[in-house]
Amino acid sequence: MAAPGAGDPLDAKHGKAPLAQRIDPAREKLTPAQLHLMQQAQLAQWQKTLPQRRARNIVTGLGIGALVLGIYGYTIYSISQERFLDELEDEAKAARARALERASVPTW
Numbered sequence: 601m602a603a604p605g606a607g608d609p610l611d612a613k614h615g616k617a618p619l620a621q622r623i624d625p626a627r628e629k630l631t632p633a634q635l636h637l638m639q640q641a642q643l644a645q646w647q648k649t650l651p652q653r654r655a656r657n658i659v660t661g662l663g664i665g666a667l668v669l670g671i672y673g674y675t676i677y678s679i680s681q682e683r684f685l686d687e688l689e690d691e692a693k694a695a696r697a698r699a700l701e702r703a704s705v706p707t708w
Contacts, residue, residue, distance in 0.1 A: 623638075625638065
């Protein structure tokens with residue numbers, strides 16, 4: 601049996617494929633060619649996932665926009681249903697009428 605990581609596609613103990621080792625360019629001394637290769641790999645990965653990410657962003661934006669429009673529409677609808685201003689105006693008219701009656705009636 602071959603040693604783990606020596607060309608064996610699956611780790612016999614865990615049943616998982618080996619992962620690439622993560623490299624931190626700030627800590628490790630890399631050649632300009634290695635840095636260029638890393639940048640090319642990152643760009644290729646970014647371009648590969650761009651359409652999927654763009655589609656998710658569009659769906660998310662449409663969802664948020666629909667939510668905002670729904671809240672706005674509901675607010676306008678609920679405010680148009682409320683008649684509290686009409687009640688306040690009726691009370692104000694009644695108060696004005698009472699004040700005019702008091703002012704017009706002579707007190708002896």
